[in-house]
Amino acid sequence: MALLLSLVLRVGVLLSALLVLLGGVGELWAHGAVPVGAILQAAPGVQGWSPLALMLEAWQGRPEALVRLGLLLLLLTPVARVALAAILFLLEGDAFYAGVALWVLGLLVLSLTGLM
């Protein structure tokens, strides 16, 4: 169980770091010389966090969408870890801890979708 959980965390972190790095380099390439105050005050060029819209924008070559995709993936990594733990506890026949993990997963999904 520990090995699989560790693997999910590693893959999630590496993939999101790669996306963030690619997008970040693109952002620096485009606005590197701009004063930082202007960057942080300007309304972001890409709005929203919908994964599909972000993928489309990233495909169109907007680096900021790549960074956002990477951040979204980073945010979902702990969620994936909890989901995997629930499955592994179920496979081990450990109903109590499978229930615990499912409860946490349910709360995470409810809060991330804005239902709570």
Place this chain on the structure above:
Amino acid sequence: MSFLAFTFFLFLGSVLAGFVGALTGLGGGVVLVPMLTLLFGVDLKLALGASLVSVIATSSGAAAAYVREGFTNLRLGMLLEVATTLGAVAGASLTARLPHGVVAGIFGLVLLHSAYMGLRDWEREARADPGPPDPLAVRLRLQGTYPGPRGRVPYAVRRVVPGFLLMGLAGVLSGLLGIGSGAVKVLAMDRIMGLPYKVSTTTSNFMIGVTAAAGAEVYLRHGYIHPDLAFPVVLGVLLGAVLGARLLPGAKVSGLRLLFSGVIALLGLEMLAQGLWG
């Protein structure tokens, strides 16, 4: 300062934040928030958004190593996550109703007191008398082993219910203040539940990512997570967290306790300042 130079310095600072965050179990935010607001003059809300991202990055980056090496108590971590996520959701919805300054101020005082207690007896490996193992902990199979210098060391878990309740409080604080929930988690596991120090910090590190994710929706919705601020933070914090996780197995507990006390003293002052000046 140009965006390029800012990104470079923020990346270096984030490496330090991730390193300290992974070694203390507190996450990168404790170092990152004062650095961003005081040193770089970034708005507090954007700083808290970046801090949230850094907490998740530290947690996942370091936990990949801690879980594999068997420092983290998985069952205990998952069980306590029930309390922290509930608390985080409750805390986030309380933000509008509770005065932020008062909560921050009280939490600051508590942290300063804990830092003082920690500095007073930092050389001690463990509590002199942690008390008897909790029968509930045995029924829930929470006891475990962790890697010591000569093979794995078994340990028991104490006071499950008070520990669980404190985790709920840690979640509420995380939802209300955005940072600092790791401090309550480590203190509760170390001082109340009587766990070995490295198990306390690595299990806290394991949990803070989930607690932060539970409160993330509010930050996303309000636009507090700025991609141009977050990208050097993520990359730097991940590098720092991986370095910290390399160092932890061989690190002396006394040194880790000293670092922890220093960092929560800093966090305490930060919270007190937020309480006094908003």
